[in-house]
Amino acid sequence: MYFDHDFEQLDTERPQGMQRTPEAVLHEVFGYESFRPLQEDIVKEVVNGGDALVLMPTGGGKSLCYQVPALVRPGTAIVVSPLIALMQDQVNALRELGVRAAFLNSTMDFEQARATEYALTSGELDLLYCAPERLIQPRTLELLHNTPIALFAIDEAHCVSQWGHDFRSDYLQLSLLAREFPGVPRIALTATADERTRREIAERLCLTEARHFISSFDRPNIQYRIAPKTNANRQLLDFIRSEHPSDSGIVYCLSRNKVEATARMLVEQGFQALPYHAGMSAQDRAHHQERFLREDGIIMVATIAFGMGIDKPDVRFVAHLDLPKSLEAYYQETGRAGRDGNPSTAWMVYGLQDVIKLRQMLEASAGNDQFKRIERQKLDAMLGFCEVTSCRRQVLLRYFGDDLPEPCGNCDTCLNPPETWDGTVAVQKALSCVYRTGQRYGVSYLIDVLRGADNERIRQAGHQAVSTYGIGEELSANEWKSVFRQLVAKGYLRADPDGYGALQLTERCRPILKGEEQVWLRKDPVSRRPAGRGTGNVRTASLEIRDQAAWDHLRACRKALADQQGVPPYVIFHDTTLFEMLERRPRTLAELAEINGVGAAKLEKYGDAFLAALAELDA
Structure with missing residues (x-):
């Protein structure tokens, strides 16, 4: 349902000037007694006319950082938002609070747009949400020049990063706000940005002189868990049935076909599941999103086309059936769980084929050498996070420049610490087998050679005669899969960029083959549910419903x-x-x-x- 711009229903009177304090607005309008950490400092900076760059995790209260100043400063606040769904959701929520809010976007007909523009120029709006492509049009800029503007808020500011996973080209033109409206404070907000992306946001949006407010990236209510992929559908069903049988959740898949197949599988197993991907009609996507937002217990199975700006607070789990391309993408997607601060799960299975597929996609992409170098670094960080043996939360926060002094007690590596083993000899065997068979085969074939399988393919290739044939019988096929997965993740092996899945040696493996380097590997844990939600640093208790x-x-x-x-x-x-x-x-x-x-x-x-x-x- 699209928003009905009926301005007659709203109270068009509001205090003039700065009669209300931020604290009064927070309490009277939003119903909260006090600001969260950093919110008060950000609000005061913007209310006083300063610019700000805000990094705050999903569910940390970013919206209040511009919504409160919008109701304190004279004029209308203009909020730049990349998604129609986000605009509609936030405008609906604000109007329920009695705030005069509206949006301008492509869903509106001429009469609706004209009514909104009239409300803007007549001073009848506190906040106007606008898509970046709409904002930069000459007509919109002319309207804004004839309207008292309280502030500009640029939401999802990481979309300006050309190296990011959510790049929007229209965001690059938002630097014009600094030139066209030099006296109006601007606040850019995002939940996902490493140090490189922060610099890029500040430079591209002309916010190099703005105060930076960086909140902790920690989401202590989210339990991070990653398991080796064996049978993804069975693993997903076991996870949902045992932990979230009636909860709302999101399942992310890499391809449209996998989204459709996974949604069908869940429905067949008795769950309310809906697909969402860019190949669906806009009407079907909107309908499925509306059901997800309004109904309880819906599981959305989606590509990354779904999720940015979704404000549903009670998403209890986010599951990944395929490996995200970067920790930024992983953090943002998992951050859609538990926005209400209550215990939630970020669950993922990944395997060697995920690594190979992403590396091949990267090498085959049209990006230049600099782009590919940065993307390799991001993928390496993602893989390192998957294979880590220490606290996952510490590794994740460290990537974003945050620090957690003690292990969290609420991730799989804290709850069930993984074992490590000296895999040097096994690694030498694996690397030698890749070399002896000509670097032309995939992992399943290599494992057959190492374990001495007797089949037609090996006989035809003559690989019963190579020195590595049968020298790996001490490990099971699954154990060898773990070895190869970790070798690819650590960069000792790479996938053939031509797309056939063959594994090839890299320069990094030379010291190992020469016996100059020892390699410790992670033992894949036995698949089981963690013993329980750890206490550790978890600060938010669950809603314990007694009645x-x-x-x-x-x-x-x-x-x-x-x-x-x-x-x-x-x-x-x-x-x-x-x-x-x-x-x-x-x-x-x-x-x-x-x-x-x-x-x-x-x-x-x-x-x-x-x-x-x-x-x-x-x-």
Whole structure:
């Protein structure tokens, strides 16, 4: 459902100048008692007219960093957003709070666009969301020049990076905001950027003089887990059935065909699963996304075309059936889990074929040498993260320049520490076998040679006569797969760039073959669910529902109100707000107003309904 621009329903009066303080806006509009770490400093910087570059993890409260200043400073705040879904979702949520918000994008007809433009120039909007390609049009710029502008917020600012995984060419032209509107504060925000990307954002958006606010990248409520891929479908089913049988989640796959096949498999196994990829019609994608946002227990199976800006707070798991291309992509995709701060899982299976496929795609890409060098470094970092034997969270945070002094206690390597073994001899055998067979074969064939298999293919090639035939019987086929996977991940072997999957030696393997270097390998763990959610540094407790019937009653009240308003249930109230209602059992509107997330507009619109629902629990 697209947003209905009915400005008559909104209160067009707002305090002039800077009569409301940021703290008052936070409490009265958004229903929160205090800012989170860094939010207050960012808000004050922008309210006072300063520029800011903000790096804050998904679920860390980035939106408030420009929404609060937008309601304090005079004029209309212009928010640049790359996705229509994100605009619609945030505008709907703001209007539920009584905020005068709208958007301009390609879904609107002429009359809707004209009504929005009139509301903008008439001073009837607090925030206007706009796609970058719309913003840079001469007509839009002319409108903005004739309108008092409170600030410019550039969301998902990492889209400006040409080396990034979400590059949008229109973002490159947003530097014009500094020239065209020199007195208007600008704030760029992202959840995903290493040091190189931060510099690129600052340079391309003319924010080199802006204050940088870098929050911790840590998401302590997310449990990171990676397992060797054996049977991906069976592994995924075991994971969902044992840990998230009725939860909302996202499953990422690399190809459209795999998305469709995985979604069908989940449906056949009794789950509510929907596909999402760029090959579907825009109407089908929109319908599936709307169901995911509004219904409970939906699993979205998607390519990376899905996810940026999705504000659904109760996604309990993100699963990867294929290896992401970089830690930036992995961090952003897994960050869609647990936005409400409650325990969630980032689960992935990966295997040797994933590594080979990504390396071949990279080498075959049209990028120049510099692009390929940077992408190789990013893929190497991703592979290193997969094969690490220490705390995964420490490695992930270190990549983004963050520091976690102690192991997290809430990742698979902390909960079930992997064993390592001296694999030097096995590695020498594997590398020698690649060399002796002419560097023309894939891993399955090489394992057959090492284990002394007697089959037609080996006999025809004459490889029963090579010195490495049968010298690897001490390891199982799966153990040899682990050895080869780690050799490719560590860069001792590479996949044939011509795309046939043959493994070839690299210069890095010379010291090993000469006996000058020792190699320690990771033992693949026995596949089992971790013993439990570790305590470690996890700071957020789960919602422990002691009265399921009461919880279902409040959720049913929320769902009915959401259906009436045509918005997802979490736009009415987040689960954490409902949980606090259930715990504190407010009996009056004044008591309900003290619940986190209950602002003045929602109190007026929904207060009586929830008080009645709570009273029914006590009847």
